[in-house]
Amino acid sequence: MCVVSLRGNLAWGCYGDRTLQLAEPLVPRNRLADLSKAATLPFYICIPPSSRTSFFLTPSMEDLTSPKQDKENQELGEARWPWEEIAASSQDPESGLSEPLESEQWLETGPQPRSSPPQSPQSRASPPLNDVRGPGAPSPPSPAPEASFIPSTLALAGQQLAIPWQSDRTTDVNPKAETPRSHHLEQSDQGESTAPQTCQSEGDTFQQSQQTERHLYGPEDVSDNNSKQKELRFNIFQEEDSNSNYGLDHTESGISEGAPSLLEIAVQSAKAYLLKTSSKSGLNLYDHLSEMLTKVLDERPENAVDIIESISQDVKMAHFRKKLDTLQNENEMLPIYETAEKQKALFLQGNLEGVDQELEDEIAENSLPNVMESAFYFEQAGVGLGTDETYRIFLALKQLTDTHPIQRCRFWGKILGLEMNYIVAEVEFREGEDEEDVEDEDVTEERDDGDSDAEENDEDELPRTFYKTPQVIPKEENRTGANKYVYFVCNEPGGPWVKLPSVTPAQIVTARKIKKFFTGRLETPIVSYPPFPGNESNYLRAQIARISAGTHVSPLGFYQFGEEEGEEEEEVEGRRDSFEENPDFEGIQVIDLVESLSNWVHHVQHILSQGRCNWFNPIQKSEEEEEEEDEEKEEEKGEEPEYMEQEVGPPLLTPISEDIEIQNIPPWTTRLSSTLIPQYAIAVLRSNLWPGAYAFSNGKKFENFYIGWGHKYSPDNYTPPPPPPACQEYPSGAEITEMDDPSVEEEQAFRAAREAAVLPVEEMGETEEDEDEDDDSDQE
């Protein structure tokens, strides 16, 4: 096994009998030393028994291993030694007691006076660290599984250290510790002469163990001086390993050259203590510390001492995590994949339509709005969703326009909900394409009528109620008033688009009285007072209608009233409800749009307090109905006011400067998007009545957008309307009013008066004889 490791990008390594990564194919030995010096970093070279002198590692070392070399190795078989460490780094005044130091020195500079072997503090500390891994490491033939060539000296060295530890547990002291300097020199000379050579650790480890046995029985057998020296080194590491004594290794090795000392025994017992397995967790401190240190040194966090507790916790938790991985990941990741899968369809749809002809047609009758352009302008205004989300919505709108017969489509906005949000698209169907939906709604209305009929039939036995349901205000036809547009919502781009039902006046009227959060699920019932007729989809639709009516504005002159509409009709209706784009619109200066609100007009009809945009006269209709019905109701009708004053809202295209203030708060705030570059800035309009509603205009283009919770602003608290007064059960009058019981005196007086009265009655006639007689008998 052979490893050379430097921190940083320079890493050479050979592991097992495979050659691993090599940063540089060939580095001369002296160069290596220079490098390490320059970097003042430790690096280790472990020389396998098979290659006495190899410090050069090449990308394909196996190939380079010459048969001759092998032969040589065999010859030297007895002198196998597991590895050699060279900690070639800076100068450390070290007493030269330890052999590894010498060897490293030898690598660096060749023969040197023994008195000053260089040794950096780092390199001194590292052997024991390596050594720490010992107990956990696997048996020699199968090296540690975590082997990887990270540029950490310790991880690598640690694995190698495992081998000597395993192969030889006996803590013997090598009597042949003394090795002459010259041997090093010899060896290095040999090393220079041999070609770059590979390392074969697997084979080596066997040999190694052989060697250790040999060494145990008789180190004297070793003939070669080199081997002696190597052996010595081996032994030292054995010592270190078994002692596991931090910082003591060098002195230890020095002492151990003599005889086992008290210190050594103490160290051994300390290690034994550390290795004691906890009866609770099955861990031992020794392993734990080694894992912690490995982690710290692998990751090299700054100020590691501050977070050592967390690291310790992490290491311990890692023991448990592995088992749960499969279970948890599967569940947790699912929704992400689902969403990705859903949205993938959005991205694919473009590719499916291939034919050019179709494409041209499509572009010609394109109903898709340029969402990205609007988003760009809104971004200037500081509102809007992220670019990524906007684009996904853009794709989702494309999907919508592709699958429905839509003439015009617009990204209306986003309404936030508690659990999910709504993305709202405003569309206009092509002529005659939206019939089906009307039928569906008629059915529901009929069902309501059926219910009321059934109630009327049952009335025979039950007391009749005098309550007369107020005239139901019919909802507006599609394409008119509040139902001018159809709205589609989806929870997230790629989700299914759901068409919202058209809105009824009752829903709008109730929606004005309640204030509820949206949940994000359309079928959620609205629990409120006054009760809301419908579920969340109806409420959402009502709020959308209100927001549109309140906040959809355009620059003055962008729209004009349709010319085909006759003057007479206008007089009759008092208002016009259709408009078209003004082809002659020349744009308004942005600065004018900012400075004057009268340059902005509403282009969505105001919703009357009746809940409709076009006033509906309930009396008129009730007369028609009542002609068919019985006379009873007509009589009652007399009590009702004959005439209801027609509600009139502001006409279409009214300037927003006429909007009513909210308790001294102006309903709109205008500003220029940028004061830094005003010449290219756009006008931004923010609604204060509906927080979250924005409009921009660059003079020619404009767009409205809403993002928010869908609630109207009010400076005062929301107060639910008081419940109606309790119903009167009976008319209060003299007969049924409770009276005090009469006192004795009153009773006597009453009796006297009655007796006086009875006498003349008896004289007068005999009609009430029976009762009177009874009374008399009682009295007497």
Next chain:
Amino acid sequence: MDAESLLLSLELASGSGQGLSPDRRASLLTSLMLVKRDYRYDRVLFWGRILGLVADYYIAQGLSEDQLAPRKTLYRRGRGRKLGNQDPGDVVGSLNCMEWSLLPPATEEMVVQTSVVKGRFMGDPSHEYEHTELQKMSEGEKVFEEEVVVQIKEETRLVSVIDQIDKAVAVIPRGALFKTPFGPIHVNRTFEGLSLSEAKKLSSYFHFREPVELKNKTLLEKADLDPSLDFMDPLEHDIPKGSWSIQMERGNALVVLRSLLWPGLTFFHAPRTKNYGYIYVGTGEKNIDLPFML
């Protein structure tokens, strides 16, 4: 959100629809850097924006040297006011994102005083709200009530609202900070984000303030708490129940908490990453209608 990772944070919080225009973003990045230098802050947080009728307030918070230990941060929020000017965490406000002015620290008195003000901010710090209140005057034996007009400066209201929002809805994920045995609180460098299952629970998020409820807990409830991590109040016991909307966005890649009590506050956290933060963009008004709306 940290001023240095402003762009990423804004992107993550963009689901609520309130961002910054490109020129504001650019000017913030520049000017906050200078604020950091001039006031010698260690970190500068972009706190958010309060929408006014005429102009918007941009708010940033500076954390001084030792602010990585958020106890100082909390100190600023809780007891810091006793220190007056030495208060380590300062709030700076700006109307144009370039020139920042230091706001005074909030006091109890201010909060009480400004609680009577209703309606929107104007966008002018020197604007004065007028509030008439009845004060009992006694002249000799006579006690009569007199109407007194109180002038409240918008700056005072701004400070008090920021303080209230910070105390009520500033959020931090569990584990992002830890308390050392000696008391000081540090940023947890090993925090690697909440796991997905944790991210969906309100109990994994804390109020970023001195604990209030924690002391009232019984021993039994405290038994499972990790004293080094669970030293703040979790959101799950907030009153009224359901005052947070917690949503997973972008598949499950982003968790977004929106406060319903202070609409406009958005907290975001990308599970299993260190990215988290909150931003307030709103009118600076508390949603007192919340009980009716749930």
